Amino acid sequence: MATIGDVARVAGVSRSTASYALSGKRTISADVRRRVETAVRDLGYTPNAGARALATAQTRVIGLLAQFLEDEFAPAMLQYMLGVSNTARELGYDILLATEADGRNALRRMTDSRMVDGIVLLNVAEHDDRLPILREAPQPGALVGLPADCTGVDVFDLDFEDAGRLMVDHLHRLGHRELVLVSQPEHVVERGGAYVWRLQNAAIEAARTRGITLHAEFGSAHQPEVGRDLHGLLDAYPRATGLLINNEAAAAALPTVLHERRLTAPADLSVVGRYSDEFARTFSLPYSSIESAPDRLGRMAVRELVRRIEGQAGADEPHVVRFVTPELVDRGSTAAPRGD
Amino acid sequence: MATIGDVARVAGVSRSTASYALSGKRTISADVRRRVETAVRDLGYTPNAGARALATAQTRVIGLLAQFLEDEFAPAMLQYMLGVSNTARELGYDILLATEADGRNALRRMTDSRMVDGIVLLNVAEHDDRLPILREAPQPGALVGLPADCTGVDVFDLDFEDAGRLMVDHLHRLGHRELVLVSQPEHVVERGGAYVWRLQNAAIEAARTRGITLHAEFGSAHQPEVGRDLHGLLDAYPRATGLLINNEAAAAALPTVLHERRLTAPADLSVVGRYSDEFARTFSLPYSSIESAPDRLGRMAVRELVRRIEGQAGADEPHVVRFVTPELVDRGSTAAPRGD
DNA sequence: CTGAAAGCGCTTACAG
DNA sequence: CTGAAAGCGCTTACAG
Structure with missing residues (x-):
């Protein structure tokens, strides 16, 4: 050469x-x-990229840490990855991808060896064990997902609390008085997936304020278990007229479950999900949903990260915690409850 | 540091x-x-990775070119990526990921600047325009997918012809005499997605040999169009008793379509798909299928690539073209046709 | 407007 | 068994 x-x-x-x-x-x-x-x-x-990196101490590579956990739904994760990857490329950066289970190790490898100029963390947990390592690293980091402690990193997430309120308010306004919320598996909460209870608690609180009933339950992240979970919930709460789905696997399984029960949305049951438009198309989901905006969150994270990498952010400019306001995409799956 | x-x-x-x-x-x-x-x-x-790369002319990074094309089904692609990524890590390599539409550019950037020791190409087309670039590159390349010309690269793919024959033979043996095959969209063929007609032609030939009828058709790669396509085909061929699905989006849509028509597999219709077990679980697909083995193909490609990178392959050891023999995973969705 | 030189942080022949 | 030095291919102060 x-x-x-x-x-x-x-x-x-x-x-x-x-x-x-x-x-x-x-x-x-x-x-x-x-x-x-x-x-x-x-x-x-x-x-030669290596020679240039050595001379400039800049690699023009961003490390992307994605975990494909057993209790999360892989196709949903893909959306975030593509948002990050495509934005990085537009800004002139390549992506070093780590999918291994041991994120701490991957993070250390990338940052210590100076393979990357910055890091994007997906799948962030409440007390994410990668965060202490990221804070020690010389490279800046941006997260998609809200941890308990945001110091030293830029954080981007959907406003899950607002999402929970929005779901409940929407159905309350239509006249519903008994709702079921299906969240991600309880493991996710135990592992520290804060988005589960952030939405759930806000939904419970909104229901309490409005004086309506909300049954908050967990569902599996896998087929066919989650289908059985949905049947179980619909059996258990026959008087519920509205279904809130904060669980991608449950959303994907719902069309089949409703068919099996000969139910139609919104005639028999109003349904509101929380997933991306792209996800809805992939799984052919006809339910109104809160847009989870994975591509937008990925873009935001990379943009801010690059600003820091390139020093446009000002050396000691404070870190940001930015929430995307949830928006309801109306696909016509909600209406006034039967006999109202 | x-x-x-x-x-x-x-x-x-x-x-x-x-x-x-x-x-x-x-x-x-x-x-x-x-x-x-x-x-x-x-x-x-x-x-320091850059310094080491400069001194040794080795980066311990593998470039992964994945394209998320409009007419292909994203969640299926993810499986291949994870197979590649996880195997690379096991062998001590990191993954530089390119998802951009312009694969030629990405490939050139990675190879010319010596960011990677080798390249894995996914989504390979019959006359893939990235191949000439890859052949010129000093780094070795491994493909998942069979192009017309395999010189200079190692190639791994499912034996789609065998898959087509296997599907037809399986149903023929059960007594079926009229079948419908749903392939990927015709665009995929036009773009050079050889796996479409490799399976299709072999299926047609097998049907001819056995003296049975096979209607070979294309289906959309998107919801809800593909659902309509399926309804259209079942309307058009009411006497068909077996359905062969070589189209992930169609497979994902089929449960809903069958429900809508009040059909059950295998009682009313025998169904055989072609997708991975992981895909079947994600989409809760209850149909017997030819395992497409994306993780295995990813592993094979990386293993061979690393052998070449590390010179264990022998300087002029001939390149390989290796096919995975398709296997039918029986999920009980096929039986003798009604009234047989 | 241009050049000679130092230096980034490694590895590896060359010498002892 | 160990050290001094060259070299990988860049960028960037320093000098003119």
Whole structure:
């Protein structure tokens, strides 16, 4: 492969001049610039990334830590990854991807060896054991998901509390008085998946305020168990007229469950989910839902991360915690309850 | 961050000795080794990846080119990515991920700048425009998917022809005489997705040989269109007793379509799909299927790639084209046709 | 406007 | 068994 030395020789200039001509970091005569550009083209020159990283202490690579946990639903995770990856590319960064179970190790490897300029953490838990490592690292970090302690990192998440209120208020306004909320599996809560109880607690509180009944339950993250869970809940609460779904696997299973029970939404049951529009299309879900905006959250995280990497953020500019306001996408699966 | 120089100083040895003590590439006295190890621990030393890459011309990174095309089904792609990523990690490699639409550009960027030691291509088309670039690159490449021309790369794929025959034979043996095959969208074929017609042609040929009828059709890659496609096909061929599905989106939509038509497999219709077991679980698909083995294919591709990277493959060892033999996973969705 | 030189942090022949 | 030095391919102060 051609090196900057080859370019310099062919262009008849010094290596530093060749380098400056390419970076544009100092004024270069039109003639020299042209000769360098020609040489670059003729030789098919591309800078060696390792050498550049060594000289500049910048890799133009972002580390992406994604975990595919047993109790979470993989296709939902993919959306976040693509949001991060595509935004990174637009901003001129590549993605070093870690999917291994041991996120601490992956994080340490990437940051200690200086393979990356910054880190995006997905799947953030309440007390995420990767956070202490990330805070120690010299590279900035951005999270998708809200931990208990946000110091030292930029944090982006859906406002799950608002989402819980919105779901309950929407159905309350239509006249519903007894609702069932299906959350993610209880393991997720135990592991520290705060988004579960953030939505759930807010929904419970909203129901209490409105004086209506809300049965908050957990559902499996897997088929076919989650289908059985849904049948069980519909059996257990026959008078409930509204179903709130904060569990992607449950949402994916619901069409089949409703068919099996010969129920139609919204005629027999009003349904509101919480998932992305892309997810709804993939799984052909006809239910109104709170948009979880994974692509937007991924974009926001990368944008802020790059601002910090490139020093546009100001050395000691405080870190941000930013919530995306949930919006209800109406797919016509809610209405006034039967006989109302 | 600590450098090898710091380690050497603290251990009271030269930098080369420190380096050799860590690599084990020459004999080191027990005493020196111990001092170096202690220094490494005390300083929290990790080698700088860029510097090492520059010195050794090895990055221990594999480039993974995945495309999320409009006419393909994203969750299916994810399986391949995880197979590649997890195997790479086991073998000590990290993954540089490109998801951008312009795969040629991504490939060139990664290989020219020497960011990676090798490349895995997913989503390979019959005449894939990334292949000429990959062949020119100094790094070895492994493909998941069979192109027309396999020179210069290692190729791994499901034996789609065998899969087509297996599907037809299986139903023929049970007594079926009229079948419908739903393939991926016709765009995929036009773009050069050879796996579509490889399975289809083999199925057609097998049907001809057995003297039975096979209606080969294309289906959309999206919900809800593909559901309508399925209804249309079942309307068009009311006497068909067997359904072959080589289209992930169609497989995902089928439970709903069958419910809507009040049909049960295998009582009313025998169904055989072609997708992975993981995919079946995610989408709760109760149909017998040809295992597409994405994780296994990802593993195979990475293993061979690493063999070449590390020179265990022998400089001019011929490239391989390896097919995974399809296996039918029996989920009980096939039986003798009604009234047989 | 341009060049010679130092330095980024490693590894590895070369010498002893 | 160990050390001094060269070199990987860049960038960027320093000098002119």
